[in-house]
Amino acid sequence: MCLAVPGKIISIDRSNQDLTMAKVDFNGMVADVCIEWLPEKVEVGDYILAHVGLALSKIDEEEALLTLESLRQMGELTGNDPAFDST
Numbered sequence: 001m002c003l004a005v006p007g008k009i010i011s012i013d014r015s016n017q018d019l020t021m022a023k024v025d026f027n028g029m030v031a032d033v034c035i036e037w038l039p040e041k042v043e044v045g046d047y048i049l050a051h052v053g054l055a056l057s058k059i060d061e062e063e064a065l066l067t068l069e070s071l072r073q074m075g076e077l078t079g080n081d082p083a084f085d086s087t
Contacts, residue, residue, distance in 0.1 A: 004049040004056050006064035
């Protein structure tokens with residue numbers, strides 16, 4: 001099963017004209033995520049759904065926070081998941 005996880009964009013790097021990347025906070029773990037192919041414009045502070053380093057869609061904050069809380073309640077979100085490389 002694949003799971004897209006909500007995260008909050010904390011910075012955007014547009015220095016590479018071919019690939020736009022963002023640092024995204026996933027419950028305290030920060031990872032680089034490609035936002036190049038999102039159909040929506042995103043900015044710092046926006047929430048996205050990401051899977052294996054690729055942003056799939058922009059979501060609103062309320063939906064993101066509800067999803068994160070559900071993951072916490074299921075014990076699936078601990079803040080120190082080795083799937084994310086902290087940077």
